Amino acid sequence: MRVISGDSDWINFLLRVGNGTENDEDGRVTLPAELMCAGNIMTAVYGENIDARDTDTLSTRAILAPRNRSVDQLNTEVLSRMNSEERIYKSIDEAVAEDPSDAINFQPEFLHKLDPSGVPPHELRLRKGAIVMLLRSLGVSAGLCNGTRLVVEQFGSHTLGCRFTCGNRKGRYVILPRIDYYSDRGLSFRLRRTQFPIRLAFSLSVNKAQGQSFDRIGLCLPEDVFFFSWTTVCSSVTSEKQGTPFCS
Numbered sequence: 152m153r154v155i156s157g158d159s160d161w162i163n164f165l166l167r168v169g170n171g172t173e174n175d176e177d178g179r180v181t182l183p184a185e186l187m188c189a190g191n192i193m194t195a196v197y198g199e200n201i202d203a204r205d206t207d208t209l210s211t212r213a214i215l216a217p218r219n220r221s222v223d224q225l226n227t228e229v230l231s232r233m234n235s236e237e238r239i240y241k242s243i244d245e246a247v248a249e250d251p252s253d254a255i256n257f258q259p260e261f262l263h264k265l266d267p268s269g270v271p272p273h274e275l276r277l278r279k280g281a282i283v284m285l286l287r288s289l290g291v292s293a294g295l296c297n298g299t300r301l302v303v304e305q306f307g308s309h310t311l312g313c314r315f316t317c318g319n320r321k322g323r324y325v326i327l328p329r330i331d332y333y334s335d336r337g338l339s340f341r342l343r344r345t346q347f348p349i350r351l352a353f354s355l356s357v358n359k360a361q362g363q364s365f366d367r368i369g370l371c372l373p374e375d376v377f378f379f380s381w382t383t384v385c386s387s388v389t390s391e392k393q394g395t396p397f398c399s
Contacts, residue, residue, distance in 0.1 A: 188369065193229055196369040197353070203235035203280030206302045210282055210316035211366040214354040219268075221371060225354035227276070235279040238306045242273045242346035247333070254340065262342060267334035271346040277303050282316065284352035284359065287330070294320045298359065300352055301325070311347055317364070 164183070167173040173180050188195045196212050203209075214229075216222045244262035246254040263273040271286055281303045289295040294315065304324070305312030311327045330348050335341045354371075355363070 192369045192371050193225065193232065196367055197229060197232070201229065201232045201234070203233045203278060206280055206282075206314075206316065209280065209353075210300060210302060212368065213352070213360065213363070213365050214369040214371055215357060215360050216354055216371040217357065219356060222354045222356055225371065226351035229353040230276060230278055230281060230351060233278045233280060235281075236306070237276065237278045240275040240277065240347060242271070242275070242344045244273060244345075245343045247341040247343050248339075257340065262344075265334075265338075265342055267336050267338075267342065270332045270334050270342075270344055271348060271350060273344070273346070275347060275349070277306070277311075277351075279303055279306070282352045283313070283349040284355070285348055286350060287332075287348045289327070289330075289348065293325070294318070294323075295325065298362070300363070301327075301349070311349075 164173065168180055175181070192214055196214050197209070201209070214225050216225060242263075244259060244265075246257035246262060248254040266272060269286060277283070283301050283303060285295060285297055285299045285301065288297045300316045301313035302316050303311060303313055309329060313325055313327055315321050315323050315325070327347055327349065329345050332344045332346065332348075333341050334344075352359075360368075
């Protein structure tokens with residue numbers, strides 16, 4: 152945990168929550184009023200107008216949410232506020248079955264609607280300057296690991312030009328190809344999806360945020376959550392109280 156001078160009250164609050172001594176008789180935690188976001192959580196974190204050229208600022212901020220559904224919605228809304236060129240990439244989807252005759256029963260429209268965990272979406276909407284996260288390791292020695300955050304810089308028909316946002320590779324240019332993903336979770340067949348191995352990363356789930364470092368995060372809490380995990384994230388990904396607005 153990084154302790155910042157003058158933020159001892161904030162650190163002590165996190166410790167009390169983690170130890171369970173801040174809970175009321177119902178097990179709930181009352182957040183400090185100054186942390187609550189009275190307006191829009193996106194404005195609180197990213198500002199009223201999002202400048203796609205200011206990637207240094209964009210890459211050091213994030214909104215955390217407990218459910219992937221909320222994460223996807225927040226990412227879509229933040230992207231819509233950017234003032235840069237947009238490109239939509241649609242995946243190639245195919246059903247893979249033991250009997251090839253069974254595969255033809257699954258129409259492309261049905262396959263496009265599937266959104267398995269760990270697989271990029273059929274429709275990947277991007278803008279130049281957008282912050283994205285790798286969903287698969289493409290080369291550990293090159294720094295292209297699962298969870299790596301990148302900024303989109305160039306659009307190609309079959310490739311994306313991106314740059315690292317942090318670390319000793321910050322600013323280094325990389326080219327991402329489309330790759331094949333396979334998933335059979337909850338399905339009677341294997342879905343093969345060919346798409347770029349990324350998702351938008353303006354908003355992240357708790358699990359994806361752990362191990363990351365930000366100057367400012369917002370916590371979107373539309374429902375009750377297990378709060379200890381949230382305090383762990385707060386204390387590790389942002390360095391001070393002023394960098395953590397909450398929105399419920």
